Amino acid sequence: MSPLPFPTQRFRVYDIVHEVGIDVGPWADFEGEHPASNPKFCYNWAFFDTVRRLVVICLWHAETEQDLGGHFQCQNYRKIAAAKHRWKPSQCKRAEQMDRALQFAKNRSLPIKVILLVGSRREDSDDESTSKVAHRCLDSEPWHVAAYEDEGACVLRRGAPPLPAPPLETFTAEEITASGIFSEGTQSEVTIKTRDRSARLRELARAHFAKQSADGRIHCVVCEWAPHASLKLTGPIVEIHHGLGICAYPADGRALTFEEAIQHLTPLCPNCHSITHAKPGGGMFTLDEIKRGVRSSVINTTG
Numbered sequence: 001m002s003p004l005p006f007p008t009q010r011f012r013v014y015d016i017v018h019e020v021g022i023d024v025g026p027w028a029d030f031e032g033e034h035p036a037s038n039p040k041f042c043y044n045w046a047f048f049d050t051v052r053r054l055v056v057i058c059l060w061h062a063e064t065e066q067d068l069g070g071h072f073q074c075q076n077y078r079k080i081a082a083a084k085h086r087w088k089p090s091q092c093k094r095a096e097q098m099d100r101a102l103q104f105a106k107n108r109s110l111p112i113k114v115i116l117l118v119g120s121r122r123e124d125s126d127d128e129s130t131s132k133v134a135h136r137c138l139d140s141e142p143w144h145v146a147a148y149e150d151e152g153a154c155v156l157r158r159g160a161p162p163l164p165a166p167p168l169e170t171f172t173a174e175e176i177t178a179s180g181i182f183s184e185g186t187q188s189e190v191t192i193k194t195r196d197r198s199a200r201l202r203e204l205a206r207a208h209f210a211k212q213s214a215d216g217r218i219h220c221v222v223c224e225w226a227p228h229a230s231l232k233l234t235g236p237i238v239e240i241h242h243g244l245g246i247c248a249y250p251a252d253g254r255a256l257t258f259e260e261a262i263q264h265l266t267p268l269c270p271n272c273h274s275i276t277h278a279k280p281g282g283g284m285f286t287l288d289e290i291k292r293g294v295r296s297s298v299i300n301t302t303g
Contacts, residue, residue: 001159004071006061007118007135012036013058016138017047020113021054045077045094046101055105056113057098057143058136059156060121071158077102078152078230088130096230102145102154109161111142195246195253202240204258205265220269222290241268241276245284 014036018024027035027042036042048055064071080087080095087095105112119134144161148154171179209218217226218238227237243264268276272290279285285293 001070001141004061004064004158005116005137005139007116007137009137010133010135011137013042013044013115013136014038016115016136017056019138020056021052022047022049022056043090043094044097046098048101048104050104053108053110054113055101055110056115057101058115058117059143061116061118062121064158069157072146073156074153075156076151076153081230099152099230100232102148102156106145106148106154109144109164111144111160112156114139114143114158195249197242197246201258201261201265205240205262206236206267208262209267218267220272221266222272222287223269223294225269238267238269239273241266241273243284 014024014027014034024035024041027038027040030038030040032038041047044058046055046057059073063073063075065073077095077099081092081099084092102112104110115136116139117133117136120132139158141158142160143156143158146155146157206218210216213219213226215226215229217229218236219226220238225238227233243266266287272294275293276285276287276290
């Protein structure tokens with residue numbers, strides 16, 4: 001592996017990301033001398049293209065350490081993004097984007113292109129100054145996310161990401177032959193009768209439980225879990241459990257006011273919701289039964 005380069009020229013971010021393959025077309029939407037000076041992009045800490053699976057990030061040369069495994073950096077950009085009382089809104093936004101880029105690269109084992117920076121960097125969380133780049137250059141070697149923790153702490157290492165380990169062989173050739181052939185994906189036509197739950201009632205219930213929550217998130221009433229606020233989700237994860245089985249309703253349904261309906265609605269995470277409906281012989285476990293079961297499970301696995 002080549003030595004870690006030290007930037008001696010101030011190459012433009014615009015030119016570097018364009019060279020790597022990032023689409024710089026949106027940069028042109030700018031009233032100025034050149035798109036390269038577009039403040040909407042040129043001051044970002046990370047650039048990534050989810051379609052082309054490209055990730056480019058900026059790292060300060062001075063923060064690089066070295067051990068027997070090579071050059072690395074330990075960072076936590078999610079912590080910066082959350083420290084809105086110590087960092088400017090624009091810096092928090094850039095840190096959040098950097099964190100998303102690193103998660104994208106980690107989840108897909110992608111190599112990362114690194115722009116190395118030298119200059120005057122804001123030193124700590126109590127420093128209200130702004131970083132100033134003197135020189136920058138593109139490292140010819142790829143980097144990768146070697147470790148990423150739930151709280152956002154991560155280790156970035158210079159070098160290509162390791163190849164995924166080959167799957168372990170768990171069956172012998174004789175066992176595979178003996179198991180026979182399976183058919184999946186065959187289309188079939190089925191006629192069934194269904195009962196509808198009110199989507200509007202669920203949404204009103206979500207708003208009701210979120211309003212009651214101290215942090216504005218809907219928590220499972222059994223295990224108290226809720227998705228982390230930093231996650232960008234396509235939809236709600238905590239589900240609304242109906243305490244009244246719909247099969248007991250008349251064929252034309254049942255009219256309820258919101259005050260009546262909310263008495264039988266409960267927010268549950270997917271795990272606790274599945275357990276509630278997994279009672280042998282049909283029916284549902286009560287919330288007290290689920291709570292006792294979850295508490296016993298935690299004690300048995302940690303004791």
